[in-house]
Amino acid sequence: MVRIEHVTKRFGGITAVDDLSFEVARGEVVGVLGPNGAGKTTTLRMIAGYLRPTGGTITVGGRSVQDDSIEVRRRTGYMPEHAALYPEMRVAEYLRYRAALKGVPVRRVRRRVAEAAEQCGIGPVLNRTIGHLSKGYRQRVALADTLVHEPELLILDEPTLGLDPNQIRQARDLVRGLAERHTVLLSSHILPEVEMTCSRVIILHRGRLLAAEPVRALARRMNRNARIVAQVRAPPDAVRDELAALAAGGRLTAESAGEWTEARFEAAGDEDPRPAVAAAAARRGWDLRELRRDAQSLEEIFLALTGGQAPHGEAAP
């Protein structure tokens, strides 16, 4: 569906995207992951036809974004990072305008607006002025806009940015629902979010592709060296004996806090050791009052991916 080949984008002397290549197959939900300034937005903007690459080629559905831009844009729904809408317009009015602009036939405009509104749960606010809506509703209006012309490809730049946890959950469910009918490419700098919605991730760092892998592989990366904290009602020695096998190199600290013991260790393998901890506690009849995994942060994964070094000044050939 999307094929990016050796794409580079320079702004003046700054290279925002550097020789990037990846593909997204039809029906996939792919997350573009990276810290701020990794080139996520620039990449998505180039696919959406807003920016032109300095070098390389991008095709969407076999059409060149550079040469056949209008046709590509007709088949693409793009939601920029900050849902920017015309505040003076009413929601339904705005969606009808956008539908017409994106070539939805006149007699279908009303139906498509109603369907997109239903899908995004903005039916109740269709007659409200956009400027008076909450951030969450505005985000959903922007999403309804990207869907209204039934595009094959959806490009969503940080779709949950600035939403509260409840709204983030709703947005996530929405995106998962979209996956049934569209190919979705979304960006995020929040790992768990991508883990929950995407089947595959593309990790960018400083404009370069660091990894493109199924989300399961990413989960394994996250588990690797993840720090586990468990609190059980048992003596520290017994806890140490029971859990040492799960810890990397058998290193484990067990501190007693009253009649509770807090065990801390790093996971040994790629598997999440938490179920094993819970099972051990159950087998021994210990009460378990806390069990958590401090997963590696995105930064730590980047460090791991670049061989333990911050990817500064990599020698370019």
Add this chain to the structure above:
Amino acid sequence: MRTFLVLWRRELLAYALSPTAYLVMVLFLAVTGAGFWILVAALAAGPGAAAGATELLGWVFLLTLLVAAPLLTMRLFAEERRSGTFETLMTAPVRDVEVVLAKYAGAVTFFAVMLLPTLAYGPLLRAAAAIPPPADPAAMAGVYAGALGVGAFLLAIGLLASALTRSQIAAGLLAFAAISLFLLGGLLPYVWHTATADRIGAYLSPVAHMADLSSGVFDTRPAAFYAISTAWVLFATVRVLESRRWR
């Protein structure tokens, strides 16, 4: 074509919902109305004052436009760029030229609507006067076409200024400066009393062009001048939009 119409409608709606647009319209009518009143008063005083008074009304009209054109156009691109709606707009299947022409058509349409109430001046005068003055419909049509043409050119300058920056104020000031420079060209004969200055002034002065039209003279040179200049400025605006993709 449908894309253009959809965009144009949205521009008209934006004017209809903009307090600034109404304010500009009211001020424009107040100032040109005052100018018209002065003209009538001068004409009533005697035929000798008439020539100077017509010119005065021409300048009043242009000075209002000097302020009105930047105010009506500074928002057009600058605001979309600042708020980010520009990105949503330009990733829809629209051509740069369609966006420029639709925004421009919206501004010119609003300007034409702004001129409409002044059509009442003639009938009002005739109704109020003891001896109805003679009316020349052709000259009237000529003057309105001229006013629309001059206005359309100044609005194009404002549109270009708006495409150059994401600050509305900067766009407004830029348009104001550019239009001032253009109007100064028409003032040259007042400063230097030479044949060259007169020639340049005759080419550039919208007041002279409108005065010709009001006396029933249609000169193709100013018509061509405004048409070509407007087309050129709009073309430059399209190029400015295109250049954004490369930056």
